[in-house]
Amino acid sequence: MSSNASATVVRTGAGSRFVIYTLLILFCLYYLLPLYVMVVNSLKPLSEIQAGGMMALPDEWTLAPWASAWSTAQIGVEATGLRPFFVNSIVMVVPAVAISTVLGALNGYVLTKWRFRGDTIIFGLLLFGCFIPFQMVLIPMARMLGIVGLAGTVPGLIFVHLVYGIGFSTLYFRNYYQQFPTELVRAAMIDGAGFFTIFRRIMLPSSGPIAVVCVIWQFTNIWNDFLFGASFSDFDSQPMTVALNNLVQSSTGVKEYNVHFAGAIMAALPTLLVYIVAGRYFVRGLMAGSVKG
């Protein structure tokens, strides 16, 4: 990787390098500052925040705001902390990501290797689905969920995210499989493998990079979604993002900023984790499809 990079790097003089590094460090600080504020303030007692000095390190380090945000903070009417909503989000996001990724892979497989009359139209419609603004589908979707009896439930939310996710996951896998040699599929057909066997034994094992891209993309979007969560959930099925909003917006009592900061970090941690674990595949996967076009 590093030898690769050095081959493409343009040599620069010491003076311009100094300017570049100074600028980069400044940008770095600028981007890291909010995180710093959040972390620092989530670790100090409320009194220190109220006394001013948002930027200062805590005089007294404490984990109490984190404990409070997690299990005892007042959310809506009950003092449950964010924990049940964190669980809601996990229960929502895992099946939604898994199913939309698998269906996207299946769609991509069919659209590239089992072409049929009108397949480009179907793909066009799926693509179109990616770009429909969320707000447009709110009311029809609410009606739909009501009819099938999923309104206000976590499975209802999974369904909504699934419908929205399939467009993107199909796009990813379809473009990826377009590069996948069709002769392999034909060889497998002659060897006697059927539709699903080819998918499972030949296509899926070679889909690692694009699957990672798809999972990161879906996970981030679904985890961070607020609009669908706020619109289609009841109190006991709210995802993390909505609960965080309720925590911050609760109008009774004192505003516990330190607890709010801790809660916000909690809500951001899973996506951060996914990026750290799989982020380099994300960049690699995105590039893999684009250069060979």
Added chain:
Amino acid sequence: MGFLDITNVTKSYGAVKVLHETDISVEEGEFLVLVGPSGCGKSTLLNMIAGLEDITSGEIAIKGRSMNGVRPADRNIAMVFQSYALYPNMNVGQNIVFGLEMHGVPKPERDKAMNEVAELLQIQHLLDRKPGQLSGGQRQRVAMGRALVRNPDVFLFDEPLSNLDAKLRVDMRTEIKKLHQRLKTTIVYVTHDQIEALTLSTRIAVMYGGHVQQLGTPKEVYDNPANMFVAGFMGSPSMNLFPARIAVENGRAVAVAQLADGSDVSLPFPEARGFERHDGREIVLGLRPEAITDRDGADRNSGAVHVVEAHVEITEPAGSDTFVGTQLGGKPVTGRFRADVEVHAGQSFPFAINMEKAVAFDPKTEERVS
């Protein structure tokens, strides 16, 4: 009825007919090569035999059983692809037995078959490697192993050597031929390389524009091309084709062609070819480069060698031979001379033309005149 029967088969994509009515009957153990330039319909025909593409009309039968509507997996065929199409996620051994596994063959038998094939192709030491770790020639072997292990009725090869470098291609060609001689399998082989077609096949189908132009043994196709396309396509350098006129001189048919200096030369046909009845007809005369040579290199058994003084335009030494260019009938003509003949561009030199090998074509229909 043969082993593999292609009867009246056509293929159309919408209104475009890519393969016209085709009839080929292949005997058991035959090595049939479909050869032609790209877009001639040869790969389409192969894919239809494999069942990867539907037949628009007609019938394909293997061992007397109609294959129309039969899935590729149930035709008892095996195919070697141009890109080898090895499954990248499986090792060589798994690649080879994948077909057996799909057909429900139990593991001990699969392993036995795999070891036999690996030994035959000398790839035992590669069984645990992934295709990505193999060289082109090794991949080619594995692809053949995957086909062999199934013990199919018919082997289909789709330009299997075109991804290899020149040296390896010749080696693998020999190996395929040896394999065929040893196993006596029935093979249909697609290529655009006429040398491959001539060296490997027991019969050749030369295809062009969705038609089979000629079907015959390599010798028939080479010596007696059915039309100008086949004449020009088979052989390297290709057959010299130049305009001439048939005349009868002293009761004997001759081909009259123009030399570079504008004078006419009469090339007498051998007797009993029956060209006398075409007196006065304009033709295109076809002569292989080896039928135009130096005086001492000419075929002594031929009764119709005719020596012509002609202007040498270019010489191309090729090691074993020297190719000498002149003009006949206003077209460039190449002769194959022995390598040590002293011949130089610009001089006038005697060309020995063996008219026994001459063929004539109609300039309009491009078909053979006999």
